[in-house]
Amino acid sequence: MDFDFNSNEPLYKQIAKQLAIQIIVGTYKIGSRIPSVREIALLTKTNPNTVQRSLTELEEEGLIITKRTSGKFITEDKAIIEKYRHKILKETVDKFIIDMNKLNITKAEIISYLKENKQ
Amino acid sequence: MDFDFNSNEPLYKQIAKQLAIQIIVGTYKIGSRIPSVREIALLTKTNPNTVQRSLTELEEEGLIITKRTSGKFITEDKAIIEKYRHKILKETVDKFIIDMNKLNITKAEIISYLKENKQ
DNA sequence: TCCTTTGTGTTAATTAACTAATACAAGTAT
């Protein structure tokens, strides 16, 4: 688990994002157990409380579920994950379009710009 | 000059962004004088130092030029403004594509998604 | 039964990010 330490985003958010993406993309399988708070803390060289805070956010989203003394698990509910994926997608696209509109750039221009852009 | 006070972005960045966009878009004409630090502070109900900080950033970009005791002016150099516009454009697009790739979404998909999106 | 592992709650420490107060410096106009 590597982080973008160049970022000035708080650790707990970076961890939360990484995990969320791993869930969305399927690196962490549905229903599977994720490493314990302390294990993740070791892996990421952070404090367990920092990890805890990340996971609380993901739990609020319904992505993970806590079984008190045996660990935390990815939800079994595929729909929740799909919904979350869509939420992130929408947020990202909407913000992008707003940013572009502020610059007086239309959607048509965006599309042609994207087509030119190598990547 | 209104601000998105809902945002948790620092004031000085919000002010800087607003001004930068107004320059890019042409609301502030090339070579023209912008209001004094104190005037902007009054308009935005902020402290002159906060405004100063915003303007320093824009000056580092070359967008504005200070004439010590008579005020600050938009650069005469059209190319600088165009270059800055392009820089912002590129940053915005690149970040967007990176975000999307993290979600395993290809550029082709982005384009079709954009076409669907009403706005 | 007791030790280990799990999550969690509370509180404190730290840091740093912003904003503001204030005084100074240097032109400009009256």
Add this chain to the structure above:
DNA sequence: ATACTTGTATTAGTTAATTAACACAAAGGA
């Protein structure tokens, strides 16, 4: 010449965000 307006530097205050320390709670296995 003097007062006004401009930008700027330095410093302090304030607040909030983040991280860490530590102790507690509960289940499960040796």
